[in-house]
Amino acid sequence: LTQFPIHRLLEFIDLTDAERQIMDDLYGAPFELERGRVLRRVGDEVQEVYLLLDGWVISAVGTSAGGRQIVKVHLPGDMLGSPSMVLKKAAETLTAITTATVARVSLKKFGDLFVEAPRLAAAMFMSVQQERVLLMDRITSVGRTRAAQRVSALLIHIYDRLRVLQPDQASRFLLPLTQEQMGDALGLTTVHINRTFRELIAGGLVQRYGQDIELFDVPRLRRMASLPEREWQRYPEWLPKRA
Amino acid sequence: LTQFPIHRLLEFIDLTDAERQIMDDLYGAPFELERGRVLRRVGDEVQEVYLLLDGWVISAVGTSAGGRQIVKVHLPGDMLGSPSMVLKKAAETLTAITTATVARVSLKKFGDLFVEAPRLAAAMFMSVQQERVLLMDRITSVGRTRAAQRVSALLIHIYDRLRVLQPDQASRFLLPLTQEQMGDALGLTTVHINRTFRELIAGGLVQRYGQDIELFDVPRLRRMASLPEREWQRYPEWLPKRA
DNA sequence: CGCTGTGTTGACAGGTCTCAATATAAGTGG
DNA sequence: CCACTTATATTGAGACCTGTCAACACAGCG
Numbered sequence: 001l002t003q004f005p006i007h008r009l010l011e012f013i014d015l016t017d018a019e020r021q022i023m024d025d026l027y028g029a030p031f032e033l034e035r036g037r038v039l040r041r042v043g044d045e046v047q048e049v050y051l052l053l054d055g056w057v058i059s060a061v062g063t064s065a066g067g068r069q070i071v072k073v074h075l076p077g078d079m080l081g082s083p084s085m086v087l088k089k090a091a092e093t094l095t096a097i098t099t100a101t102v103a104r105v106s107l108k109k110f111g112d113l114f115v116e117a118p119r120l121a122a123a124m125f126m127s128v129q130q131e132r133v134l135l136m137d138r139i140t141s142v143g144r145t146r147a148a149q150r151v152s153a154l155l156i157h158i159y160d161r162l163r164v165l166q167p168d169q170a171s172r173f174l175l176p177l178t179q180e181q182m183g184d185a186l187g188l189t190t191v192h193i194n195r196t197f198r199e200l201i202a203g204g205l206v207q208r209y210g211q212d213i214e215l216f217d218v219p220r221l222r223r224m225a226s227l228p229e230r231e232w233q234r235y236p237e238w239l240p241k242r243a
Numbered sequence: 244l245t246q247f248p249i250h251r252l253l254e255f256i257d258l259t260d261a262e263r264q265i266m267d268d269l270y271g272a273p274f275e276l277e278r279g280r281v282l283r284r285v286g287d288e289v290q291e292v293y294l295l296l297d298g299w300v301i302s303a304v305g306t307s308a309g310g311r312q313i314v315k316v317h318l319p320g321d322m323l324g325s326p327s328m329v330l331k332k333a334a335e336t337l338t339a340i341t342t343a344t345v346a347r348v349s350l351k352k353f354g355d356l357f358v359e360a361p362r363l364a365a366a367m368f369m370s371v372q373q374e375r376v377l378l379m380d381r382i383t384s385v386g387r388t389r390a391a392q393r394v395s396a397l398l399i400h401i402y403d404r405l406r407v408l409q410p411d412q413a414s415r416f417l418l419p420l421t422q423e424q425m426g427d428a429l430g431l432t433t434v435h436i437n438r439t440f441r442e443l444i445a446g447g448l449v450q451r452y453g454q455d456i457e458l459f460d461v462p463r464l465r466r467m468a469s470l471p472e473r474e475w476q477r478y479p480e481w482l483p484k485r486a
Numbered sequence: 487c488g489c490t491g492t493g494t495t496g497a498c499a500g501g502t503c504t505c506a507a508t509a510t511a512a513g514t515g516g
Numbered sequence: 517c518c519a520c521t522t523a524t525a526t527t528g529a530g531a532c533c534t535g536t537c538a539a540c541a542c543a544g545c546g
Contacts, residue, residue: 012329046476061379061380061383061471062471063383063387063388063469064469064471065387065388065469067387069379069382069383069386069387071379071382071383082372083372083375083376083379084376085369085372085476085479085481086255086369086372086373086376086475086476086479087376087473087474087475087476088474088475088476089474091376091379091471091473092379106481107479107480107481108480108481110481111365111479111481111482111483112483114357114361114362114364114365114368114482114483115361115483118357118358118361118364119357121357121361121364121365121368122354122357122364124368125357125364125367125368125371126328126329128368128371128372128375129325129326129328129329129371130329131375132326132371132374132375132378133326133327133329133330133334135375135378135379135382136304136312136314136326136334136335136378137304138382139312139314139378139381139382139385139430140304140306140312140314142382142385142386142430143312143385143386143429143430144306144308144310144312144430145306145308146533146534147533147534178491178492178493179492179493180491180492180493186386187382187385187386187387188534188535189534189535189536190492190493191494191495191534191535191536191537192533192534192535194493194494194495195494195495195534197493198494198495210543226306226307226308228304228305228307228334230330230334231330231331231332232329232330232331233289233328233329233330233331236328236329236350236354237350237351238328238349238350238351238353238354239354240354240355240357240358389501389502390501390502421523421524421525422524422525423523423524423525431502431503432502432503432504433524433525434502434503434504434505434526434527435501435502435503437525437526437527438502438526438527440525441526441527453511487546488545488546489544489545489546490543490544490545490546491542491543491544491545492541492542492543492544493540493541493542493543494539494540494541494542495538495539495540495541496537496538496539496540497536497537497538498535498536498537499534499535499536499537500533500534500535500536501532501533501534501535502531502532502533502534503530503531503532503533504529504530504531504532505528505529505530505531506527506528506529507526507527507528508525508526508527508528509524509525509526509527510523510524510525510526511522511523511524511525512521512522512523512524513520513521513522513523514519514520514521514522515518515519515520515521516517516518516519516520
């Protein structure tokens, strides 16, 4: 890959040629992970972060009771593992849930961005704030809504993100999350996820075909999810000007 | 104030004199907010962010059902409202819950940091990642633990943060949150917060005196909260070097 | 063909919410 | 300073949501 791949930074800035070059140099050679493989485990030393080029990766923190909370379902273009940059030991276990392609980013190179490419650094900052807003919305969903709404919220959230990656995204798509994983993301048990899903199916809102899912009534699902609509601020004025 | 005040950036870097000067210039003249006053409301245009110099401020997102989720309890030294920097309309309502002193930061000046003070920008980046980790831990608490544990987690979290501000912090302190607000933070109703509190009191773990609270058995509370211990990475190697 | 992971279902227990009423504290205007 | 209003805390009873435990079905895979 000579051209650096999709990256969620692009939601916030457009790159100059020089910046594009810097991004290309940021990432190491892509490598592949099999489904189920762990990229980094809770407690590991933090030596690097990653860019997800292809596939799905989940990020989970362990609970002391032996359970786990999935804090993020990563799609291509996501930076992986960056919350742990501020910690001595990694907070999150990163697990591929499909075959995934990943590239490393050394922390050193990442730090250099702040000197060499201020606008890229600012975009990184924005990208983290964006994740923070998404977490705020998810706490609201988990803390304040019932199972059916939480499941809808997850489905709609993922559907919307897939549409960003692929504007002509069909309402039927691969959802490689097991019900156990959805439960771990939403704070529900497998059993209850299952019942909730059948309820949604019975209500004609969705259907499943193996790992595929189809959303029959996106507007109604969206209403049920009651997620706030977030309009991201692209190219804000306060960003440093292009060199 | 010629000297800029405490700031959580200092958890991650030490400032050069020049950087300290830049920080001093970053903030406008401090002003006071009465208890209950709103600094910014959901949906407002985002023109600035704020530094909390004194007092307590809560940050809440509204739910479509008319409820609200408190996403952060801010203490002195916190930056307020920065998640909304990436949005066209503010995501959060900022409300003073004690008399509070606040200073404005214009977005323009904030953006200039990325060019003029890369290390400060990097520290801001880290500070946001830190908030993200805290939100990850809170989702885990809300999604995966019972009421008693959630309340313990809130108390321990606040206690720990007060101790950072004041290392000799006593185990008795002012907690200016109503039970309704705690409920909104933890995803519980007022009624249940109340019952849970009486349970903790009956168990000899805490006691309340008006708005004061006393933690009798911090280690046991901490165990009950089952929060992960986060060791923050101070002065990481990958930070840009001091000029 | 047997394993193992995943999905499904039922019965029951337990946690939390809802509704409603009351008590107490805090704030306000006279 | 008192009377009144409002905010906050407290308590009980019952309904509802979700968890727990356990069994079974089904699929993919070696």
